[in-house]
Amino acid sequence: MTASLWLFVELECATRSPLVAAACCFNRGLVKLCAGHGSVLNENGEVEMDASIMNGKDLSAGAVSAVRCVANPIKLARLVMEKTHHCFLTDQGAAKFAADNGIPAIPGEQLVTERNKKRLEKEKHEKCAQKSDPQKSLGTVGAVAVDCRGNVAYATSTGGIVNKMPGRVGDTPCIGSGGYADNDIGAISTTGHGESILKVNLARLTLFHVEQGKTLEEAAEASLGYMKSKVKGVGGVIVVNKAGDWAVKWTSASMPWAAAKDGKLHSGIDLSDTSITDLP
Numbered sequence: 001m002t003a004s005l006w007l008f009v010e011l012e013c014a015t016r017s018p019l020v021a022a023a024c025c026f027n028r029g030l031v032k033l034c035a036g037h038g039s040v041l042n043e044n045g046e047v048e049m050d051a052s053i054m055n056g057k058d059l060s061a062g063a064v065s066a067v068r069c070v071a072n073p074i075k076l077a078r079l080v081m082e083k084t085h086h087c088f089l090t091d092q093g094a095a096k097f098a099a100d101n102g103i104p105a106i107p108g109e110q111l112v113t114e115r116n117k118k119r120l121e122k123e124k125h126e127k128c129a130q131k132s133d134p135q136k137s138l139g140t141v142g143a144v145a146v147d148c149r150g151n152v153a154y155a156t157s158t159g160g161i162v163n164k165m166p167g168r169v170g171d172t173p174c175i176g177s178g179g180y181a182d183n184d185i186g187a188i189s190t191t192g193h194g195e196s197i198l199k200v201n202l203a204r205l206t207l208f209h210v211e212q213g214k215t216l217e218e219a220a221e222a223s224l225g226y227m228k229s230k231v232k233g234v235g236g237v238i239v240v241n242k243a244g245d246w247a248v249k250w251t252s253a254s255m256p257w258a259a260a261k262d263g264k265l266h267s268g269i270d271l272s273d274t275s276i277t278d279l280p
Contacts, residue, residue, distance in 0.1 A: 006142050006189065006238040006248060006257035018145035018187075019055045019078075019153040037071060038113050039159025041120045042166050047111040049159050050173040051077040056152035056181035063173035066091040069105040070098055074157045077173070079103070087175065091167070116162075123163040140172060142179065142189030142238065150242030152187035154179040161194065170194025176204035183242055185210055192227075192235020192252065200227045206237055216240075216247035224251045 039047045051073035052063035062081025065088070067073045076098050080089050089097055099105060142156040156179045158172040171177035171194040180203040181187035188203045197203075202223055209219035220237050227233045228251050236250030238257060248257050258267040260279060268274040 006191070006236070006255070006259075017153070018147050018151050019053070037111050038116065039111060040162045040164075041112065041116050042160070042164045042168070043120075043124075044166055045112070045117070045120060046108055046166070047159055048164075048166065048168075049073040049157065050169060050178075051155070051157035052173045052175060052178050053077045053081060053155040054153060054175060054179060054181040054187075055081070056154075056183040056187055059182060061087050061175050063088040063175060064090065064094045065169045065173040066167055067094050067098075068108050069095065069111075070103055071106055071111070074155050076103060077155075077157075088173065090169070119162050127163065140178075140191035142191060144179075144181075144187040144189050144238055144240045144246075146187065146240050146242060146244055150183055152181050152183055152240060152242060154181045154187040154189045156189045156191075158191075158194075171197035171202070174198060176201050179203050180207055182207065186216070186239055186241035188237055188239040190235060190237050191255065192250075193233045196227055196231045196233020197235055199231050199233070202227060202235060202237065206239060210239075210241070216245055217249065220247050220249035224249055227251075 039049055042048055047068060049067045050065045052061065053074060054061040060081050062077040064073055064077050064080060067076060070076055076094060079101050080086060083101065140156060140158040144152065144154045146152045156172050158170065160168060160170050171190065177198050179189040185207045188206055190197055190202045206219050206223040209222050210216060214222060216239050220239055224235060224237065227235060234252040236252060236255040238248045240246040244261060246259055248259065254270050256269045258265060263279050265277050265279050266274065
């Protein structure tokens with residue numbers, strides 16, 4: 001999978017809530033990966049973005065899909081959670097809600113990069129030559145967080161897959177597929193082939209395995225293995241429980257990730273590539 005970054009943050013009780021921490025991960029340039037400016041393009045050369053966020057304390061959640069002219073869709077998803085009685089807004093309804101709540105609309109072309117124009121042309125060429133693999137043309141930014149009281153949260157945002165049909169919605173904004181958070185179990189954010197993740201409800205499936213007594217690693221391996229065997233889909237997850245234990249697993253060739261805990265930053269890209277450094 002390309003351009004996938006995962007963050008885990010364990011917070012001191014005196015700092016921000018895990019919900020705020022998860023959302024703020026998207027304010028540090030990470031959205032340039034594939035979740036705002038720099039998102040992949042649909043078949044018309046346009047950016048359409050999806051995002052969701054969830055608070056494990058009370059299961060409140062917000063999501064948006066097919067958002068076009070918003071720089072940071074995770075902010076909009078959080079507003080849906082905090083200012084409406086709904087969980088999910090899409091397309092023009094989401095755009096109107098954004099305008100009504102002071103989120104500036106920006107020209108869609110400002111979200112488009114030359115790199116992703118080239119990716120779109122390459123994907124169209126490979127599709128014509130019947131060499132296209134949609135599971136290689138995707139990317140997601142996700143975050144989970146937990147504080148010392150055991151409060152957990154997740155946030156996930158994406159531009160989807162290259163050359164998708166206009167209006168296509170993947171797993172990212174769907175609670176239970178793109179992520180889930182429940183203080184009694186933990187929090188998870190997912191990435192991978194959206195259609196496959198939707199079919200197996202990957203996020204909630206993983207936490208179900210945790211509820212049944214599996215360790216976080218066992219649960220992640222079980223759910224990813226099920227998705228691969230059942231629908232031939234690849235993906236990745238980062239999951240944390242209320243005690244601060246965490247695991248990161250994937251079945252794709254690589255997945256950039258990072259985890260911060262106890263003053264240490266753990267990170268990697270490939271299965272054999274893991275480093276640990278001191279946090280500043």
